[in-house]
Amino acid sequence: MIYLNYLFQVVFLLILLSVESTLATPIFTLYLLFKLLDRFNPRDDRSFYYLIASLLLLSFCLALFYQLGISICIVLVFLYYYLRSLFGSKMFSKNFQQWQILQLSLFAALQIAIFFLSGLSLNIFMLVQGLLVLILLIYRTIKINRL
Amino acid sequence: MFNYPKITRYFFATVVLLFVFLLDFLGLLGLSTWRSGVIDWQAKNYQAMQVLTQPLAQVRQMWQLREKLEDLEYRYREASVQLTELEALREENQALRNLLENTNQVHQKSFITRPISSFAKPVLSLGSDSDLQVGSVVLGEGNLLGIIEELGKQQARVLLLKDMQTQGVVAKTESGVKGIVKGDGKDILFTEVLSEAELNLRERVVTIGQEGIGPDIFIGRIVSLKEQDQAKSTQTAILQQDVNFYELSLVEVQP
Structure with missing residues (x-):
């Protein structure tokens, strides 16, 4: 049953990526996907291989939908995931707000890299997307800090 | 000392990535x-x-x-x-x-047409098809240039004032001195003016009105007076027109 759940999530993410890639950067897709990948915290060999396979698949999908080179996508995705895990694990996780800002900065850097590499241009959909992200961030801030 | 399972995993991951890079480099992942x-x-x-x-x-x-x-x-x-x-x-x-x-x-009704110069003969691109008649007045920017001499179906030959040697146009100066405008093939002449009449240089000469030619049409200005022949009781002046038939782009014909 859990695998069926994963399958549905992957299908949903693919559809979301196809929609987002039409006009904008994959903000929601990558956010949800990395949230999903957090479950494959590599405690054993099996979860590690699943993680590697998932990251490879994500790189292929990004390369396809954003017309990028596969090597570049692999480098981007793996580097992002490595830095994200590094910042999240030991060195910079002294306080939660610092961790949040680092994660956000990394994510923004990844999005900007995709934006420039795939030659996208600013449009109204991107602004709508940015507005939605802003609303989401405000909502999360309120929820986490119990304002 | 060494975490062998971890090293193996990372080694495996590196090998897989290098393999993919190699495939991409070889163009097998197009x-x-x-x-x-x-x-x-x-x-x-x-x-x-x-x-x-x-x-x-x-x-x-x-x-x-x-x-x-x-x-x-x-x-x-x-x-x-x-x-x-x-x-x-x-x-x-x-x-x-x-x-x-x-x-x-x-x-009155008038036609606007282009002047044509063929072998220095003044011709218009209108003819009897356009209800023109021999003797119709040809004007250029309001100046009397001549009359229609010969008429074809679609062409009309103009007799310019300077070529009017046999016929003439009855005219007067601003001061009312009357005479006849003719041509000698070279200049436009204001002839048959009484010798007692006083002609002034730069004076305007206009038509008086006769059959086919209306009154008060500007002809030209007096630019010089010819030597008076004592035997004759008339005097002659040379006129100059402000416009030239051969330099105009459009002329008006009053049938």
Whole structure:
């Protein structure tokens, strides 16, 4: 049953990526996907291989939908995931707000890299997307800090 | 000392990535079919988005139309004012025209045509097909240039004033001195002027009016006086015209 759940999530993410890639950067897709990948915290060999396979698949999908080179996508995705895990694990996780800002900065850097590499241009959909992200961030801030 | 399982995993991951890089480097991961499929899919997505955002586009279009309508209304009001002014001008123009027609100039039908110079012969591109007649007056910018001498179906030969050696045009100066305008093949002459009459240089010479030629048509200005022959009781002056038939782009013919 859990695998069926994963399958549905992957299908949903693919559809979301196809929609987002039409006009904008994959903000929601990558956010949800990395949230999903957090479950494959590599405690054993099996979860590690699943993680590697998932990251490879994500790189292929990004390369396809954003017309990028596969090597570049692999480098981007793996580097992002490595830095994200590094910042999240030991060195910079002294306080939660610092961790949040680092994660956000990394994510923004990844999005900007995709934006420039795939030659996208600013449009109204991107602004709508940015507005939605802003609303989401405000909502999360309120929820986490119990304002 | 060494975490062998971890090292093995990372080694495996590195090998897999290097393998993929190698495939990509060798061009074996082009995925052109997949890419074209994705592009088609994105095109469909774009169409669907356009359908979904059509109401927004229509609202924006309506806003633009509203601005356009406001602009048109403004222009309409402006045009109405201009139209009123034009109406007033037209009435004034008609009144002036009536005034002129009632005094000395009869508004009559005339033809506008291009002068043609063929072997230095002055010709017009109008003929009997256009109801022209021999003797019709040819004007250039209001100056009398000559009359129609020969008529073809679509061409008419002009007898210029300087070539009028046998016939002439009855004319007068501003001061009322009468005479006949003729030509000697070279100059336009104001002849048959009484020797007692006083001719002034730069004086305007206009028609008096005769059959086929209306009155008060400007001919030219007196530029010099010929030596008076004591045996004759008349004097002659040379006229100069302000326009030249061969240099005009359009002339007017009054049939």
